[in-house]
Amino acid sequence: MNTFVARGDRVELDGEEVRAQRLAYVLLHKPRGTVTTARDPQGRPTVVELVDLPERVVPVxxxxxxxxxxxxxxxxxxxxxxxxxxxxxxxxxxxxxxxGRPNETALRQLASGIELDDGVTAPAHVRRLAPSRLELTLHEGRNRQVRRMCEAIGHPVVHLHRTRYAGLTVEGLEPGRWRELEPSEVDVLRSRPERPPGRSGPAPD
Structure with a gap:
């Protein structure tokens, strides 16, 4: 049976008052070798273990x-x-x-959509940062998507770094370090509108 709690109600468990947990928002510079889970059966370090807060936060x-x-x-x-x-x-x-060095045809393939085993990827914005370094901007989040896309065009990923998520960057944060978001940053995340469908393409070199 569900029990509904209204604002101002007092809730107790075994005689102790249960208080609502403070909402916490953390940006972490995830280091290599950590897994994005709360617990790992193989005993590998997790991203949750890196965040020292009384509130229990989990990865998005x-x-x-x-x-x-x-x-x-x-x-x-x-x-x-x-x-x-x-x-x-x-x-x-x-x-x-x-x-290797992806050519313009490969960049256009990445931008227009790649056929993967779980379907064609949505359009992406792609630009070359260096002969063997690409920047990809995605608006979907399939499992290992960037790695699979690059492998599909014959240029497997050697190293992958997410520079930005929902407008948030890890600039100024060393790997393994984290910070709590400012209230204004949380407000921006909460007010995100739905994204209309659209297409992107490769940026000029």
């Missing part, structure tokens, strides 16, 4: 163990659900060091 979305960069953690369930929902098209920007 995932980065694989070898990927570094911007990762948001929070205990705000509704906001986490909103950011993860495809209709909001949260922007994720990656810098990918790849094998």
């Amino acid at each position: 979305g995932r980065l694989d163990a070898d990927t570094t960069g911007a990762l948001l953690l929070t205990n705000d369930g509704p906001l986490a659900h909103q950011l993860a929902h495809p209709r909001y098209g949260v922007e994720k920007v990656y810098a990918a060091d790849v094998e």
